[in-house]
Amino acid sequence: MTDSEVMQCAEYMSIAKEIEVPAREELAHALTVAKHIDYLGGMPTTEALPVKVSEKAKEMLLADLESENDTISNYRERVQQCESLGEYAIAEDIRDILRQEQEHQTDLAMALGEDPPDVSRRG
Numbered sequence: 001m002t003d004s005e006v007m008q009c010a011e012y013m014s015i016a017k018e019i020e021v022p023a024r025e026e027l028a029h030a031l032t033v034a035k036h037i038d039y040l041g042g043m044p045t046t047e048a049l050p051v052k053v054s055e056k057a058k059e060m061l062l063a064d065l066e067s068e069n070d071t072i073s074n075y076r077e078r079v080q081q082c083e084s085l086g087e088y089a090i091a092e093d094i095r096d097i098l099r100q101e102q103e104h105q106t107d108l109a110m111a112l113g114e115d116p117p118d119v120s121r122r123g
C-alpha cells in the first residue's frame with residue numbers, strides 16, 4: 001500500500017496524488033546512485049530500509065518527513081565525500097538529487113503546516 005492510498009481523509013486528499021510524483025523520482029534517484037556505485041566498482045545494495053506505515057495520514061506524513069530529513073543529511077555527506085575524492089561529476093548528480101529531496105521535504109512540511117526542518121546539523 002502506498003502513502004497515496006492511505007491518504008483517504010478529506011484533510012489530505014489534495015496531496016495524495018502529489019505523493020506519487022516523489023515516488024517516481026525516488027526510483028530515478030536509486031538508479032542514478034546505483035550507476036555511480038557500479039562506476040566506482042561497488043555493488044549497489046538491493047535491501048530497502050524499513051518504511052514506517054500507519055493508517056493515520058498525519059503519522060505517515062510525519063514519518064515521510066523524518067525519512068526525507070535523514071535522506072537529505074545523508075546526501076549532503078555524500079556530496080562532501082565525493083568532492084574530497086575528486087569525484088565532481090558524481091557530486092553534481094547527487095546535488096541534483098539533493099535539490100529534489102529538499103523539495104519533497106518542503107512539500108511534506110507544508111502539508112503538515114510546519115516549516116521545513118534544518119537538517120544541516122544532524123548527525
